[in-house]
Amino acid sequence: MTVVKLFFVALLLSIKIASAREPELNAQQVLEKMNHAMEVLNYQGTVAFLKNGKLEPMKYVHAAAKGVQQERLLSLNSPLREIIRDAGKVSCLFKESQQSIVDHRPFERSFLVDVPYNLDEMGAIYQFEVVGEENVAMLPSYVVAIQPKDTARYTRKIWIEKQQFLPLKIVLYDNQGVPLEQVVFTEIEVKDSLPFVDVKFLDSIHPAKHIHQLQSQSSDQAAFIVTELPKGFREVFFTRKPMHNAEQPVDHLLLSDGFTSVSIYMESKSAAMQSGLQSVGAVNSYSRTIKNYQLTVMGEAPAETVKFIAEGIKLRDLKD
Amino acid sequence: MPEDLNQKISQFLDNELDHVQALNLLKKVQLQSELQDKLNRYEAISHAMRTDIFLLTKADFSKKISQQIQKEPVYLLSQHKAFKPSHKQIAVAASIAIVAVIAGHSMNDRDQYPKAALAIQVAQNQLPEQPSNSVGHANQAVQDPLNKRINDYLQAHNSSVYTNGEADFQHFARVTAYSHK
Numbered sequence: 001m002t003v004v005k006l007f008f009v010a011l012l013l014s015i016k017i018a019s020a021r022e023p024e025l026n027a028q029q030v031l032e033k034m035n036h037a038m039e040v041l042n043y044q045g046t047v048a049f050l051k052n053g054k055l056e057p058m059k060y061v062h063a064a065a066k067g068v069q070q071e072r073l074l075s076l077n078s079p080l081r082e083i084i085r086d087a088g089k090v091s092c093l094f095k096e097s098q099q100s101i102v103d104h105r106p107f108e109r110s111f112l113v114d115v116p117y118n119l120d121e122m123g124a125i126y127q128f129e130v131v132g133e134e135n136v137a138m139l140p141s142y143v144v145a146i147q148p149k150d151t152a153r154y155t156r157k158i159w160i161e162k163q164q165f166l167p168l169k170i171v172l173y174d175n176q177g178v179p180l181e182q183v184v185f186t187e188i189e190v191k192d193s194l195p196f197v198d199v200k201f202l203d204s205i206h207p208a209k210h211i212h213q214l215q216s217q218s219s220d221q222a223a224f225i226v227t228e229l230p231k232g233f234r235e236v237f238f239t240r241k242p243m244h245n246a247e248q249p250v251d252h253l254l255l256s257d258g259f260t261s262v263s264i265y266m267e268s269k270s271a272a273m274q275s276g277l278q279s280v281g282a283v284n285s286y287s288r289t290i291k292n293y294q295l296t297v298m299g300e301a302p303a304e305t306v307k308f309i310a311e312g313i314k315l316r317d318l319k320d
Numbered sequence: 321m322p323e324d325l326n327q328k329i330s331q332f333l334d335n336e337l338d339h340v341q342a343l344n345l346l347k348k349v350q351l352q353s354e355l356q357d358k359l360n361r362y363e364a365i366s367h368a369m370r371t372d373i374f375l376l377t378k379a380d381f382s383k384k385i386s387q388q389i390q391k392e393p394v395y396l397l398s399q400h401k402a403f404k405p406s407h408k409q410i411a412v413a414a415s416i417a418i419v420a421v422i423a424g425h426s427m428n429d430r431d432q433y434p435k436a437a438l439a440i441q442v443a444q445n446q447l448p449e450q451p452s453n454s455v456g457h458a459n460q461a462v463q464d465p466l467n468k469r470i471n472d473y474l475q476a477h478n479s480s481v482y483t484n485g486e487a488d489f490q491h492f493a494r495v496t497a498y499s500h501k
Contacts, residue, residue, distance in 0.1 A: 090482060105479055250472075296473060298477055
């Protein structure tokens with residue numbers, strides 16, 4: 001054996017030993033690291049939201065310090081607006097009209113992607129797998145597939161950067177594998193610190209419009225009962241409050257399996273009711289009337305799923 | 321000196337010449353048709369020795385394609401005549417296709433990086449087309465109470481309305497393509 005051959009054998013052995021020392025991460029570990037990185041790192045970049053066939057590029061800033069986070073989006077195209085999420089509250093200021101909205105949403109964490117903290121519980125309904133490695137925004141990334149074990153929900157793929165574990169791309173696919181929605185970073189940088197921005201939307205001329213000041217109520221108060229749900233769906237919150245006008249309260253029950261969320265709305269029947277299946281982008285909804293009520297089930301789930309849930313809903317005071 | 325040149329051509333094909341030497345050799349080859357033939361012969365021998373398959377292309381292959389393209393007329397106005405492909409046109413198209421395939425193969429490795437840069441473009445292409453029976457803006461006025469109800473539901477469901485470029489928040493979220501099935 002020549003010296004050169006011996007050298008290559010030694011090189012191969014050393015590579016093998018080195019790789020054995022660094023065990024490869026599984027999908028669940030990568031997602032857990034991503035959840036942590038999204039919370040503690042300061043990062044900013046340009047992100048494109050592709051929904052309903054529309055591209056919306058935005059500047060994205062995430063600031064974190066002492067356990068406090070702030071997420072900020074600045075639209076690059078009209079309507080120009082700044083959106084800030086902090087402490088379960090989303091504030092949106094429209095630059096041109098100076099209209100501002102404060103939306104209380106304590107059950108969401110990020111504009112990019114919400115991955116549950118406890119992924120062990122999700123094992124019964126989703127399979128997590130690192131399906132490859134690709135570059136996004138010129139950064140090497142793990143490609144993690146979140147594949148449902150039934151057809152009641154959609155598949156997701158998340159491209160997670162290998163050094164910092166930040167999500168660079170998120171794609172939602174329908175059951176035929178066609179992309180429905182995408183969130184893609186075109187450039188991203190991690191900083192030691194980034195400033196928090198004060199939300200100064202309130203002024204006497206343009207008062208902020210507060211919506212959905214949610215106090216979760218007991219779903220026992222709901223006018224309906226959900227008899228059948230796909231596996232893994234659980235109640236997130238229930239509220240009864242006026243939605244379209246002050247006189248007409250609407251019951252709203254939000255359900256989630258961790259990744260897929262579905263809302264159930266019930267209100268008094270009106271002429272505007274349109275029964276059947278409807279869709280906007282990845283969101284499907286199914287509406288039907290039950291006696292004097294109209295029911296709508298809506299979510300980023302296949303049409304069959306929202307229909308299945310809607311057809312299993314009964315009025316609470318009915319004995320059937 | 322011819323011996324030396326032969327040696328250089330052989331080394332060039334084996335990728336053993338440095339940049340300056342290779343450049344000097346190519347300059348000489350460009351000026352002497354004999355050397356061009358020799359280079360082609362050596363390349364053919366080299367190919368035949370390394371693989372079982374060898375496709376011989378004539379030296380003026382790309383030049384002829386270029387000439388054919390030059391002969392093609394330029395239409396300043398769109399032509400509405402029925403397309404009747406001639407043998408000549410088919411030959412040109414086939415030649416261009418071969419060049420495209422060869423070029424594509426040679427570019428294959430370098431495609432990895434542009435893939436990331438074109439992520440958005442690809443993503444856009446991958447997005448499904450809206451159904452033809454989608455309800456557009458024009459119909460929204462007619463269906464306003466219905467859309468307002470759906471808008472309110474969408475807004476309450478999740479915060480994606482804020483990242484949706486179509487949201488004008490007159491109704492908090494404008495439904496751009498709400499199809500009824």
